[in-house]
Amino acid sequence: MSAARAIRRPSTTASRRRPSPVPSEPAVVVANRQRVQALVPEAVAETARLVLGRLGRDAELGIHLVSEREMTRVNRDFLGHEGSTDVITFDHGSGPARLQGELFISVADAVRQADEFGTTWHEEVARYVVHGILHLCGHDDLQPVARRAMKREENRLVRWIARVLPPAGIARAARRRQGIRPRHG
Numbered sequence: 040m041s042a043a044r045a046i047r048r049p050s051t052t053a054s055r056r057r058p059s060p061v062p063s064e065p066a067v068v069v070a071n072r073q074r075v076q077a078l079v080p081e082a083v084a085e086t087a088r089l090v091l092g093r094l095g096r097d098a099e100l101g102i103h104l105v106s107e108r109e110m111t112r113v114n115r116d117f118l119g120h121e122g123s124t125d126v127i128t129f130d131h132g133s134g135p136a137r138l139q140g141e142l143f144i145s146v147a148d149a150v151r152q153a154d155e156f157g158t159t160w161h162e163e164v165a166r167y168v169v170h171g172i173l174h175l176c177g178h179d180d181l182q183p184v185a186r187r188a189m190k191r192e193e194n195r196l197v198r199w200i201a202r203v204l205p206p207a208g209i210a211r212a213a214r215r216r217q218g219i220r221p222r223h224g
Contacts, residue, residue: 133177
């Protein structure tokens with residue numbers, strides 16, 4: 040995975056509220072700004088909420104499902120890298136009590152990597168959600184030892200989420216709603 044991590048930038052979706060003394064349902068907002076695949080933003084949000092619950096973390100999380108063009112711009116403007124990437128995480132002051140951040144996910148990259156890794160694009164989107172949340176929890180993938188530890192945790196959570204909420208749900212509800220016939224991949 041060629042994910043990148045960015046540290047703090049002004050938030051467009053996560054407000055800066057003080058953590059609630061009573062644990063609450065993680066606040067997850069999903070914006071779908073891509074047209075590569077039909078999907079249900081609420082299913083992506085539910086994936087994030089389930090992972091956060093499994094990790095015992097409260098959160099304010101914005102997830103942006105973006106086009107390859109927008110991801111290329113974000114990658115260039117905020118990280119100084121050329122081209123698109125699968126997921127970029129922006130941490131807006133996460134702490135032990137509450138995660139605060141944004142994930143930018145390229146659905147076009149998910150489609151490409153699904154072909155490369157023999158998975159489906161919706162499984163890749165779920166993996167990117169997990170990957171970004173792990174970054175907000177403090178995991179890093181810059182050094183080989185840390186990368187292996189993060190990958191183990193990512194794989195464990197992806198297997199768990201596949202049992203609890205099959206990632207195909209991200210696409211399936213959209214297909215039913217829009218009358219789109221299922222496509223493999």
